[in-house]
Amino acid sequence: xxxxxxxxxxxxxxxxxxxxxxxxxxxxxxxxxxxxxxxxxxxxxxxxxxxxxxxxxxxxxxxxxxxxxxxxxxxxxxxxxxxxxxxxxxxxxxxxxxxxxxxxxxxxxxxxxxxxxxxxxxxxxxxxxxxxxxxxxxxxxxxxxxxxxxxxxxxxxxxxxxxxxxxxxxxxxxxxxxxxxxxxxxxxxxxxxxxxxxxxxxxxxxxxxxxxxxxxxxxxxxxxxxxxxxxxxxxxxxxxxxxxxxxxxxxxxxxxxxxxxxxxxxxxxxxxxxxxxxxxxxxxxxxxxxxxxxxxxxxxxxxxxxxxxxxxxxxxxxxxxxxxxxxxxxxxxxxxxxxxxxxxxxxxxxxxxxxxxxxxxxxxxxxxxxxxxxxxxxxxxxxxxxxxxxxxxxxxxxxxxxxxxxxxxx
Amino acid sequence: xxxxxxxxxxxxxxxxxxxxxxxxxxxxxxxxxxxxxxxxxxxxxxxxxxxxxxxxxxxxxxxxxxxxxxxxxxxxxxxxxxxxxxxxxxxxxxxxxxxxxxxxxxxxxxxxxxxxxxxxxxxxxxxxxxxxxxxxxxxxxxxxxxxxxxxxxxxxxxxxxxxxxxxxxxxxxxxxxxxxxxxxxxxxxxxxxxxxxxxxxxxxxxxxxxxxxxxxxxxxxxxxxxxxxxxxxxxxxxxxxxxxxxxxxxxxxxxxxxxxxxxxxxxxxxxxxxxxxxxxxxxxxxxxxxxxxxxxxxxxxxxxxxxxxxxxxxxxxxxxxxxxxxxxxxxxxxxxxxxxxxxxxxxxxxxxxxxxxxxxxxxxxxxxxxxxxxxxx
Numbered sequence: 001x002x003x004x005x006x007x008x009x010x011x012x013x014x015x016x017x018x019x020x021x022x023x024x025x026x027x028x029x030x031x032x033x034x035x036x037x038x039x040x041x042x043x044x045x046x047x048x049x050x051x052x053x054x055x056x057x058x059x060x061x062x063x064x065x066x067x068x069x070x071x072x073x074x075x076x077x078x079x080x081x082x083x084x085x086x087x088x089x090x091x092x093x094x095x096x097x098x099x100x101x102x103x104x105x106x107x108x109x110x111x112x113x114x115x116x117x118x119x120x121x122x123x124x125x126x127x128x129x130x131x132x133x134x135x136x137x138x139x140x141x142x143x144x145x146x147x148x149x150x151x152x153x154x155x156x157x158x159x160x161x162x163x164x165x166x167x168x169x170x171x172x173x174x175x176x177x178x179x180x181x182x183x184x185x186x187x188x189x190x191x192x193x194x195x196x197x198x199x200x201x202x203x204x205x206x207x208x209x210x211x212x213x214x215x216x217x218x219x220x221x222x223x224x225x226x227x228x229x230x231x232x233x234x235x236x237x238x239x240x241x242x243x244x245x246x247x248x249x250x251x252x253x254x255x256x257x258x259x260x261x262x263x264x265x266x267x268x269x270x271x272x273x274x275x276x277x278x279x280x281x282x283x284x285x286x287x288x289x290x291x292x293x294x295x296x297x298x299x300x301x302x303x304x305x306x307x308x309x310x311x312x313x314x315x316x317x318x319x320x321x322x323x324x325x326x327x328x329x330x331x332x333x334x335x336x337x338x339x340x341x342x343x344x345x346x347x348x349x350x351x352x353x354x355x356x357x358x359x360x361x362x363x364x365x366x367x368x369x370x371x372x373x374x375x376x377x378x379x380x381x382x383x384x385x386x387x388x389x390x391x392x393x394x395x396x397x398x399x400x401x402x403x404x405x406x407x408x409x410x
Numbered sequence: 411x412x413x414x415x416x417x418x419x420x421x422x423x424x425x426x427x428x429x430x431x432x433x434x435x436x437x438x439x440x441x442x443x444x445x446x447x448x449x450x451x452x453x454x455x456x457x458x459x460x461x462x463x464x465x466x467x468x469x470x471x472x473x474x475x476x477x478x479x480x481x482x483x484x485x486x487x488x489x490x491x492x493x494x495x496x497x498x499x500x501x502x503x504x505x506x507x508x509x510x511x512x513x514x515x516x517x518x519x520x521x522x523x524x525x526x527x528x529x530x531x532x533x534x535x536x537x538x539x540x541x542x543x544x545x546x547x548x549x550x551x552x553x554x555x556x557x558x559x560x561x562x563x564x565x566x567x568x569x570x571x572x573x574x575x576x577x578x579x580x581x582x583x584x585x586x587x588x589x590x591x592x593x594x595x596x597x598x599x600x601x602x603x604x605x606x607x608x609x610x611x612x613x614x615x616x617x618x619x620x621x622x623x624x625x626x627x628x629x630x631x632x633x634x635x636x637x638x639x640x641x642x643x644x645x646x647x648x649x650x651x652x653x654x655x656x657x658x659x660x661x662x663x664x665x666x667x668x669x670x671x672x673x674x675x676x677x678x679x680x681x682x683x684x685x686x687x688x689x690x691x692x693x694x695x696x697x698x699x700x701x702x703x704x705x706x707x708x709x710x711x712x713x714x715x716x717x718x719x720x721x722x723x724x725x726x727x728x729x730x731x732x733x734x735x736x737x738x739x740x741x742x743x744x745x746x747x748x749x750x751x752x753x754x755x756x757x758x759x760x761x762x763x764x765x766x767x768x769x770x771x772x773x774x775x776x777x778x779x780x781x782x783x784x785x786x787x
Contacts, residue, residue, distance in 0.1 A: 001483050002412045003712050075411060274787075288787045297787060298778045305726055309705035316413045326697065334698055390687070392694050398673040398684030 003312065006076060014077055018059070018084045025053055026088050034357055034366035035212060035373075036096075037169065037223055044170045047095040048129070055126030060093055061104070063319065068108070069121035075319040079264055086265045096168050099130025101261070103176030103195070106252045109408055110193075110241040118237075119174075119195055128173035130195075132253075133163040133227060141387050143178070143254075144188055144247065148229060150179035152243070155236050157181070157194065159202075159229040165381065169207065169223040173198050178250060181243045191246030193253075195238045202232040212373040255407030257382040258391065259335070260328030262315025269371055270304045270342075273297070276364040277349065293349050300345045303338040310334055324406045326395035329388035336379045336388075343375035413708075419487045426466070426491035433460050434497045436756045442498060443614060443759055462531025467505035470653075476526035477509070482649070482714040486656035486707060493660025496763040498615040500534035502657065503573035507650040507771075508535040508581055511594065515633045515642025524596070535596070536577035538568035538619050539643070546647075546772045548640045551592045553621065555584035555636070562586075562631065564595065564603075564624040572770050574599075574617025575608050582621065583643065586636040593639030594632040597624055614762040647771050651724050652710035655731035658767055659707050661760050662700040662735055665742035668757060669693055672746055689745060696741040703727075703734035725781035729774045735764040 007015070030046045033039055054060040055069070062078040064070020071078075085092045093100065104123045107116060122128040139146040148161025159179060166175075174195050181192035196203075206226045241249040277287040277297060287293045310331040317324050346354045350363045357366025379385060393399030395406065415423065461467065469485050471477020478484075485506065492501055509528050512521060527533035541552055553566035564584055571580065580597050597604055603624040609616045632639050673684030673693055683689045710727040713720035739761040743750040750757045768774070 001415065001708060001712050003709050004411060006411070079411065274785075278787075294782045294787055295778070298782050298785075301781070301785065302726060302729055302778075305706065306702040306730065309709060310701065312411075313413060313701075313705055316411055320412075320414070322414075330694075330698060330701065333694075334702075389690060389694050392697070393684070393687070393690035396670060396693060396697065398670060398682070398690060398693060400685075 007080075011076055011080060015080045015084065018081055021057070022084055022088065026050060026090070030088075030090070030094070032089055034370040037212075039170070041170060044095065047090075047093075048126070050090075051093045051095060051126035051129075053126075054092070054094075055124065060126045061100075061124040064104070064108070064120070064124045068116055069124035075316075078319075082264055086268075089268060091265070093126065093129075095129065097129050098257075099132040099172070099174065099176040100128075102132055102253045102256050103130050103174075105256055105261075105409070106176075106193070106249050107195075107240055109252045109410060110249045115237070115240060122173075130174040130176050131167035131172040133166050133175050133177040133196075135165045136161065136163055141384055143250065144191070146178055146180060146191070148177070148179045149183060150181050150192055150194060150234070150239075151183075152181070152236065153233075156233045157192075157236060157239065159194070159196065159232040159234060161229050163227045163229075164208070164224075166225045166227050167205075171198065175203075175227070178246055181239075181246065185244055188247045189244055191250070192243050193240045193246045193249045194234055195240060196232065196234050197238075200232050200234065202230040204228040204230070210377065212370065212377050251407035252409060253407075254383070255324075255328055255409060258328045258388060259311075259330070259332035259382075260314055260318060260324055260406065260409065262313065262318050262331070263311035264315050267304045267308065269367065270300055272364050272367055273300065273346065273349070276368070280363075287349070296345045296348050300342060303341060307331070307335045307338050318409060321410065324409075325403075326392040328406065329383070329391040329395070332382065333385050333388040333392070336385050339371075339375045339378055343372050346372060415483075415487060419484060422484065423487050423491060426488055427494070429464065430491055430495050430497055434495050436754075436759075439495055439497065439759055440753065440756070443762065461499065461501070465529070467501065467531050468509075468529025470506055471509050471525050471529045472513075475521055476529040478529075482652065482711040483708070485653045486711045489653050489656040490660040490663070493657035494664040496614075496657070496661050496664070496760060498573060498763075499576045500531070500536070500573055502650070502654055503536045504528055504534045504577070506653050507537055507646055510649050511537065511581070511643050511646030512632065514645045515594070515638060517634050519629070520632065533579055534573075534577050535579045535581050536571055536573045536617075537594075537643070538571045538574070538580040538582045540570050541567065542569050544570060544769075546776055548592055551583045551585050551640070553582060553584045554587055555593070555595065555626075556587045558625065560628065562595065562626045562628075564597070564621045564626060566621055568619040568621070570609070570613070570769070571606070571617045571619050572615060572766070574606055574619060575615070580604070580606075580619055581632070582619075583640065589636060591636035591639070593636030594643055595626045596630045596632070597621070597626060601625075612762055612765060614759075614766040616766055648721070648724050649714060651728045651771055652707055652714060654767065654771055655703065655707035655710065655727040658731040658735040658764070659700070659704045661763055661767075662696075662703055662738040665738050665757060665760050666693075666696050666700050669696055669742045669745040672749070676749075683745075692741040692744040696738050696745075699734035699738045699741070703731045703738075706730040721784040722781060725777040725784055728772060728777040729781065732768045732774050732777075735760075736768050739764045 027046050030043060051060055058071030059081050062071035062073040062081050066072035082092055100123045107119055134143060136146050150157040150159045174197060177194045177196050179192055180190050182190045207223045208226055210224055280287050314327050314331050346368050350368055353361055353363040354368040355372055356362045357369045362369055394404035397403035465478055466488055468477030469480040469488055473479040512524055555562045555564055577599050582595050582597055583592055584595050585592050603622045606617050606619045609618060628634060673689055674682050676683045706727040710723035713723045742757055749755055
């Protein structure tokens with residue numbers, strides 16, 4: 001058993017290469033703001049530029065196949081890249097691209113050879129960025145209840161409907177979308193997935209006012225939007241998986257969204273909380289010497305470690321193609337629960353300084369205040385905790401008569 | 411990165427599972443744990459001889475001392491399966507904690523005298539550390555050792571001694587009246603002045619030991635000196651904790667499997683109770699506790715195997731292992747309702763073990779404090 005990538009001499013050389021390259025290419029001013037909504041257009045463009053440069057080297061999606069623009073690297077090298085990018089407080093990709101992460105992976109499983117050749121290289125090389133469009137007013141936890149329709153008309157599909165809690169403040173290139181392709185067919189047998197190009201006539205994007213954007217990725221995504229489709233005509237080529245077989249594609253997409261992809265990055269927010277407590281004094285001593293604070297910091301640490309290990313396990317399982325059952329939704333459930341509980345620990349530890357991003361009085365440059373909001377909102381994207389539990393119960397083999405299998409990831 | 415067991419470890423797992431099924435059926439485990447037998451320290455109900463022949467008592471003992479020279483992860487695999495029983499006995503206290511403590515602080519003579527006997531099961535040693543004023547800190551040790559010519563005399567008592575009923579020797583933590591230092595003295599359980607009894611009630615596998623004018627020679631004192639004895643024990647405990655955590659993981663796994671099976675087969679309101687989301691909640695909380703315990707334990711074992719700084723991982727594993735086993739049993743009782751409380755069903759063996767092991771080698775609060783120190787807070 002080995003909890004770390006085994007760094008061979010060759011890989012250590014690779015790390016030096018990555019480190020040197022990042023030093024050369026990560027620009028000043030790219031830092032993550034406390035609230036993603038404060039990410040400026042300028043910062044966003046810096047991140048996209050960095051993404052394209054990483055993509056050109058195959059480091060943006062390191063394990064994706066080379067024939068479609070990925071890096072074709074093994075897990076251990078992917079880990080090296082992720083660790084080095086993480087040391088800058090950045091994720092990989094360095095911008096919010098849930099559609100790329102989930103849509104790209106789903107196309108790899110369900111797309112035709114031609115579709116893979118057309119859609120994947122721009123994603124894997126950082127040329128395009130993709131939003132995912134799933135939720136609707138009538139389709140939250142019950143995703144299969146989407147009402148947006150895509151009706152065939154010659155070589156095109158005509159899309160009408162409304163999606164909510166979508167994307168970010170700074171645009172995209174494609175919209176990865178689930179729709180109804182046969183309004184007469186049975187539930188689960190009536191759906192289709194599309195890659196919808198941004199900017200087609202009939203698409204309207206309207207920002208939403210939310211407590212904070214949240215986001216399954218945990219990375220900043222800025223504001224969320226409502227997207228309206230009004231007779232939007234999409235080439236039939238952009239239908240991924242067969243007409244009315246969208247639920248199968250969804251099984252892959254949702255499997256990853258529910259946490260089966262795993263993660264290896266540390267929780268920088270917890271690191272930051274510890275750092276804040278070490279450097280802040282109350283009654284003449286660092287917060288970390290206060291017995292109550294110590295107790296709560298250890299509570300936070302223990303939960304963060306469990307989340308880290310679940311993510312690590314899933315990362316390894318996915319990349320070694322191990323059979324997964326309940327592990328994906330379990331990681332999602334535990335991560336969301338601990339994120340919410342962290343908001344309570346912050347209240348105990350920080351007091352009201354954790355509830356403001358005031359430049360004088362806010363703790364840790366407003367990062368704690370941002371989590372006080374984000375910890376609540378992040379519980380729900382990608383399936384509520386209750387939905388994760390429903391899936392876990394099916395996978396454990398108690399929720400239904402026949403034990404449910406995990407969605408296909410390859 | 412590779413989180414799989416090796417093929418050899420998979421084979422070990424299978425072999426131990428089969429052994430436990432054959433040698434420790436539920437009826438045997440219930441008999442060992444029953445309060446009637448526990449008050450009688452001579453009842454020969456325990457198949458320790460068969461266990462000794464497996465060589466597993468020497469898993470962590472180097473080959474030069476008659477052991478197998480296995481890794482900590484090997485020991486973890488072994489103890490996870492024993493924990494599924496849960497099988498009490500000399501495994502953890504003798505084969506792991508005592509052996510590691512002797513390796514840390516024993517003289518060359520003591521290592522070559524004691525370790526082969528521990529590996530073969532001839533000597534089964536239970537460390538006797540805690541006392542009525544319970545605690546795992548050095549200052550909690552009061553058992554008095556005074557000079558008696560070339561020998562020492564021990565007077566006092568040890569309570570809550572784990573694995574005491576299967577032991578041939580106690581390794582007693584004692585405070586030297588001359589210097590106040592705490593050392594470790596090997597005492598045969600049947601020697602003059604030594605009396606022990608199993609503790610009745612919900613305590614699992616715990617004994618009280620009374621020592622009255624017990625004589626011990628210099629050769630019985632670990633390392634030949636009181637100085638450094640406690641430090642050797644602490645190092646031994648630190649390395650034993652993740653192995654104990656694996657035992658707790660095995661217990662969590664066992665009650666999880668019982669609960670899944672019961673959810674699938676128990677019919678109420680005309681349907682298996684596992685269809686009810688209120689019941690599912692308990693099973694899900696249970697598996698979350700199980701997996702948290704499993705991966706914190708494995709990571710700590712891996713840190714020990716690879717010579718990494720392991721203190722943070724060790725304390726984390728015991729916090730999570732103790733809390734998880736405790737909670738896992740509670741959730742299992744929720745799933746089973748009345749049936750779970752019937753002793754012949756077997757769940758209560760785990761429930762009892764989970765409470766005793768919650769404290770053994772330090773409770774979560776103790777390890778949280780140590781974790782804070784390890785993190786430099």
